[in-house]
Amino acid sequence: MMKEVLSMDHVSFSYxxxxxxxxxxxxxxxxxxxxxxxxxxxxxxxxGKSTLAKxxxxxxxxxxxxxxxxxxxxxxxNLWAIRSRMGFVFQNPDNQFVGSTVQDDVAFxxxxxxxxxxxxxxxxxxxxxxxxxxxxxxxxxxxxxxxxKQRVAIAGALALKPELLLMDEATSMLDPxxxxxxxxxVEELKTKTGLTVISITHDLEEALLADRIVVMNKGxxxxxxxxxQIFARGDELEAIGLDLPFAMKVSRLLRESGMELxxxxxxxxxxxxxxxxxxxxx
Amino acid sequence: MLEKMIFGRYIxxxxxxxxxxxxxxxxxxxxxxxxxxxxxxxxxxxxLLGFTLLVIFSSRIRIxxxxxxxxxxxxxxxxxxxxxxxxxxEGAIIVDWKFIKIYEEGLRQGIFISxxxxxxxxxxxxxxxxxxxxxxxxxxxxxxxxxxxxxxxxHELALMMSISLRFIPTLxxxxxxxxxxxxxxxxxxxxxxxxxxxxxxxxLLVPLFVSAFKRAEDLAIAMExxxxxxxxxxxxxxxxxxxxxDTVALALLGVLVAALVLLRG
Numbered sequence: 057m058m059k060e061v062l063s064m065d066h067v068s069f070s071y072x073x074x075x076x077x078x079x080x081x082x083x084x085x086x087x088x089x090x091x092x093x094x095x096x097x098x099x100x101x102x103x104g105k106s107t108l109a110k111x112x113x114x115x116x117x118x119x120x121x122x123x124x125x126x127x128x129x130x131x132x133x134n135l136w137a138i139r140s141r142m143g144f145v146f147q148n149p150d151n152q153f154v155g156s157t158v159q160d161d162v163a164f165x166x167x168x169x170x171x172x173x174x175x176x177x178x179x180x181x182x183x184x185x186x187x188x189x190x191x192x193x194x195x196x197x198x199x200x201x202x203x204x205k206q207r208v209a210i211a212g213a214l215a216l217k218p219e220l221l222l223m224d225e226a227t228s229m230l231d232p233x234x235x236x237x238x239x240x241x242v243e244e245l246k247t248k249t250g251l252t253v254i255s256i257t258h259d260l261e262e263a264l265l266a267d268r269i270v271v272m273n274k275g276x277x278x279x280x281x282x283x284x285q286i287f288a289r290g291d292e293l294e295a296i297g298l299d300l301p302f303a304m305k306v307s308r309l310l311r312e313s314g315m316e317l318x319x320x321x322x323x324x325x326x327x328x329x330x331x332x333x334x335x336x337x338x
Numbered sequence: 339m340l341e342k343m344i345f346g347r348y349i350x351x352x353x354x355x356x357x358x359x360x361x362x363x364x365x366x367x368x369x370x371x372x373x374x375x376x377x378x379x380x381x382x383x384x385x386l387l388g389f390t391l392l393v394i395f396s397s398r399i400r401i402x403x404x405x406x407x408x409x410x411x412x413x414x415x416x417x418x419x420x421x422x423x424x425x426x427x428e429g430a431i432i433v434d435w436k437f438i439k440i441y442e443e444g445l446r447q448g449i450f451i452s453x454x455x456x457x458x459x460x461x462x463x464x465x466x467x468x469x470x471x472x473x474x475x476x477x478x479x480x481x482x483x484x485x486x487x488x489x490x491x492x493h494e495l496a497l498m499m500s501i502s503l504r505f506i507p508t509l510x511x512x513x514x515x516x517x518x519x520x521x522x523x524x525x526x527x528x529x530x531x532x533x534x535x536x537x538x539x540x541x542l543l544v545p546l547f548v549s550a551f552k553r554a555e556d557l558a559i560a561m562e563x564x565x566x567x568x569x570x571x572x573x574x575x576x577x578x579x580x581x582x583x584d585t586v587a588l589a590l591l592g593v594l595v596a597a598l599v600l601l602r603g
Contacts, residue, residue, distance in 0.1 A: 113563050136565065144563050151556035154564070156472045156504045163575035168565035170573050180575070198507035212564070 060127060061220050061252045062112065063088035067121035069107060081107040082118070083275040091219075094246055094253040096263035099272030100297035105256050108272070109224040112254070113144060126219065140169050143213020147225040149205035150197070158184070158200070159193040162212045169216065183214040187241050203234025207241055214245070221245075223255040227262060239265065260293070261301045264322055271296075287322050303327040347407075348470045354583065355397035355468045360477030362584035366591055367465045373595050374454055379603040383453050389594050390457050397468050404463065411459050415452045422448035475499045476576050493569030501557070509550060516545050 069082040081104045089095050099105040110116040111123050114135045123130045125138050146152045155161030162180045171179070184190050187207040197205060206226055213221055221242070227235040239262060245251050255262065263269050269286045271278040273296045279286065286293070290300055290308065300308075307321040307330065317334055321327035350356075355363075377383045394401060405412075426444035433440040466474070479496035486492050517527075520541050527538040 115559065115563070136567065139563055140565055144560070146556065146560055148553075148556055150508050151553045152560035153504070154501065154557065154561055156500055160472075160575060164561075164566075165564040167572050167575055168567065170571045172573060173575070173577055176573070176575050196507070197504065198511070 059091040061089050061091050061093075061125070062254070063124045064108075064111075065122045065124065067111060067118045067123060069111060069116060069118050071107075080275050082111065084121070085272075085275075085277045086121075087270055087277065087280060089220075089252060089254060091252055092246075092250045093268060094255070094266045095268050095270060096266035097254065097256045097270045097272060098258060098260060098263050098298060100258060102274070103272040103296070104275040105258075105272050106224065107275075109222065109256050112222060113139065113142070140165075140216060141218060142220040142222060143210070143216060143218035145206060145209045145213060145221070145223045145226040147228055149202045149209070149229060152209055153197045153205055156196065157193070158189065158195050158197075158208050161197070161208055162215050165212055165216050179215045179217075180211075183211040184208075186214055186245065187211045201234055202230045203237040206230065206234065206238045210238070210241060210245075218251070220252045220254065223253070223257075225256060225258070227257070227259065235259075235262075258298065260287075260298055264301060271298075283322065347467060349399065349467050350470075351398060351468065353396060353398040353468070355393065355464065357581075357583065358468075358587055359578055359580055359584045360469050360473040361480055361578060362580070362587055363465055363469055364474070364477045364481060366587055367461055369591055369595075370461055371458060373591070373598060374457055376595070376598040376602055377454070378450075379601075381601050382598050382603075383450055385594070385597055385601070386457050387453060390460050393464055394460065397464050399464065399467055404460065408459060408463065415455050415459075418455060419448045419452040422451055471503045472500055472576075475503070476578060480578055493572075497569075505553070508553075509546070512549055513542070513546055516542055 064085050064087055067082055067085045068080060070078040070080045072078060083104075085108070097105050097108060107116065111118055112125070112130075114123075114130050114132075117123075117130075117132075126141060128134055128138065130138060153161055154164045159180050162183055163176050166176045166179060181190065181193070184193055187210050189204065189207050189211060192200065192204065192208075197208075200208070209226075210221070223242070227238050230238065242253060242255075243265060246253055253266075255266065257263060264283050264287075266283065268280060269283055270280045271286060271293070278292075278296065279289070287300075287304060290304060294300060301322060303321050303324045303326065307317055307327055311317050315334070317330050321330050358366075374386060377386050394404065423440055423444045424438075426447050427439075427441055428444070429442035429446075431439055432442050432445065469477075475496050478499075479492055482490065482492045482495075520527075525538055525541060527535055527542070529535075530538070
C-alpha cells in the first residue's frame with residue numbers, strides 16, 4: 057500500500073523585490089511523493105527549485121496553496137515535529153558541518169531532539185556504518201574530502217531515522233569521485249531501507265537514477281514522468297538549459313551525422329549495446 | 339615560525355595529564371595561578387618550580403620542546419628580570435660598576451618575579467598542550483553552568499566557541515585561496531611602505547568577510563532544519579567523566595597550597 061509522504065497542492069510563492077514588484081518564483085505547483093519513491097526535481101538556475109526546497113522544509117511558507125508533509129499541512133505549529141522526521145543534505149559540504157569531529161556532527165540533530173546519551177552512541181555508530189564512514193568517527197572536517205563530508209551529512213540525517221531524505225544540490229560542489237560516492241550511498245540506502253528520497257539537482261545523470269523526475273522551468277512545473285519518458289523529450293530539456301547525460305548527447309550527435317541508431321540511450325551501457333547491435337537490425 | 343609557537347596548540351597523547359578531565363585541569367590551573375602568589379621566599383619558590391617540573395614530567399612533553407616553543411616569552415621574562423634589577427633600590431649594593439648599581443633586593447625581586455612568570459606560562463601551556471580546544475570548551479561550559487542562574491548564556495557561549503574553533507581551518511584555507519587569487523592578479527602584500535601594505539590587505543579581507551557571512555547564513559539554516567532551538571531540552575553527546583585521578587590531581591594541589599602557606603616567610 058502506497059502512502060503519501062509529501063504533496064504540493066497548487067502552491068505559489070513570490071519574493072518581494074526591492075521595487076515592490078512581485079515575481080512568482082513558484083507558480084501553481086502540484087505533485088505528490090509516495091513512500092519509498094526517489095524523486096528528482098530538475099531545473100535550470102532560477103527555475104525555482106531551491107525555493108521549492110525551502111517550502112518543503114518550512115523555511116518559507118507558500119502565498120497560496122498547501123504544502124503537506126506526512127499528511128499534515130506544514131505550519132509554524134508542527135514545523136519542529138515534522139522536521140524531526142526528515143533529513144536534509146545541503147549543497148555546501150563545509151557550511152553544514154556543525155560538530156568539531158565527524159561523530160559530533162552526526163550527533164548534532166540527536167542532541168537537539170533530546171535523545172538520551174546511551175541511545176546516541178549506538179545511533180551515531182549505526183548511521184556512520186550505513187554511509188561507510190565508520191573508520192572516520194574521530195576525524196575533523198578539514199581532513200575529509202567533499203564527498204566524505206556529504207556522506208557525514210547523510211549520516212547525520214539518518215541518525216534521526218527519517219522517513220524522508222531531502223537533498224538540495226547535494227552533489228553539485230563535489231568532484232566526480234565524491235559525487236559517485238554520495239550517489240552510491242543513497243542508492244544503497246534506498247534499496248536496503250526503502251527510504252523516500254527527494255533530490256533537487258541540475259545534473260540529469262543523477263536524475264536518471266530516480267523513479268520519477270519533476271521538471272521545473274521558470275517557477276512552473278513543466279512535466280513529470282519516469283526518466284525514460286522525460287528523456288524522450290531531450291530537445292525540450294535542452295531548450296530550458298539542462299545538460300543532457302553524456303551518453304545521450306553522443307547518441308544524438310551520432311544520429312545527426314548519419315549513423316543509424318534506434319531509440320534513446322540514457323546510459324553508457326545502453327549506448328554501447330545500441331552501437332554494437334546497430335548493424336544486426338538492418 | 340608559527341609552527342614553532344606552542345601557544346594554544348594541542349598535542350595528543352595518553353599521559354596522566356592528558357587523561358585528566360578538562361574540568362579538573364581548568365580548576366587546577368585557575369587555583370594554581372592564585373597559589374603562585376603565596377610564594378614569597380626561596381623555599382616556596384623552589385617548591386613551586388619543583389611542582390611545575392613534576393607536572394611537566396607527568397605530561398610526557400619534552401622540556402626541550404617546551405623551551406623552544408616558549409622562546410618569545412623567555413625574552414619577556416628576561417626583560418622583566420632586567421627591569422627589576424635596575425629599578426629596585428633597596429638593600430645592600432652588590433654590584434657597583436661605573437653608573438650601574440645593583441641592589442640585593444633588586445636581584446631577589448628579579449629572580450622571584452621571573453620565576454613566577456615562568457611557572458605561570460609553563461602551567462598554562464601544559465593545559466593547552468594536553469587538552470584539545472573542544473574539551474576545554476566542554477569543561478568551561480560545565481564549570482560555568484552555575485552562572486546560568488545569573489542569566490549568563492553559558493550554552494550559547496560554548497557553542498559559539500566550538501563553532502569558531504571548527505571554522506578556523508576552513509577560513510584559513512579560504513584566506514589562502516583568496517591570497518593566491520589576488521597574487522595572481524598582481525596584488526603585492528609583502529613589499530612597499532606600511533601604508534601600502536595595509537592597503538593591499540583590504541582586497542584580501544573583503545572577500546573573506548563576504549564568504550564568512552555567507553557561511554554563517556548557510557550554517558544557521560542547516561542548524562535550524564536539524565532541529566537546533568537553543569540549549570533548552572538538549573542532551574549532550576560529549577560526556578565528561580570525573581575519575582579518581584582528577585581527585586588525586588586536586589588533592590596534590592591542596593598539598594602544594596598547604597606547603598606554601600606553612601613555609602612562606
